[in-house]
Amino acid sequence: MSVIKRTAEQGIHRILRLRNVPETQWPERVKKTGRGMILAGVATVVPLLLIDDIPLPGTIALQLCYAVLLCLGVILAFDSKQKPEHSGR
Incomplete structure (x- = not known):
């Protein structure tokens, strides 16, 4: 699954680079794109x-689009990495 996530993120990063979006905004934009895919x-x-x-081919195509967009959206929108907590003490 990390290969799929990495490939999707690289594609989004390529588009963001072409649109001259600063790299500091990329992680939030990837999550926002994931929510849009959902x-x-x-x-x-x-x-x-x-x-x-x-027609049956149309139904299959729409169901496939639904599955792909929903799965990619969930993978991108909800990051499973936990940020390290910094204690104030």
């Missing part, structure tokens, strides 16, 4: 709910 994934389910007669 919302976009949920939005791909809406046509399946509203339209009755979607």
Whole structure:
């Protein structure tokens, strides 16, 4: 799973570099992009709910988009690394 996360982050970093976003903002932008992917994934389910007669390839494509966007979004939005706590003492 780290390969998938690393590849997705590299792609996002490439886009952020092209848009001249400072590197200090990249981690927050990656999380924000992950949250956007979750919302976009949920939005791909809406046509399946509203339209009755979607052809089978269309249904499969929308379900695949849903799965990929939701999984990537969760991987990027919720970082599993714990930040070290600094005690004041």
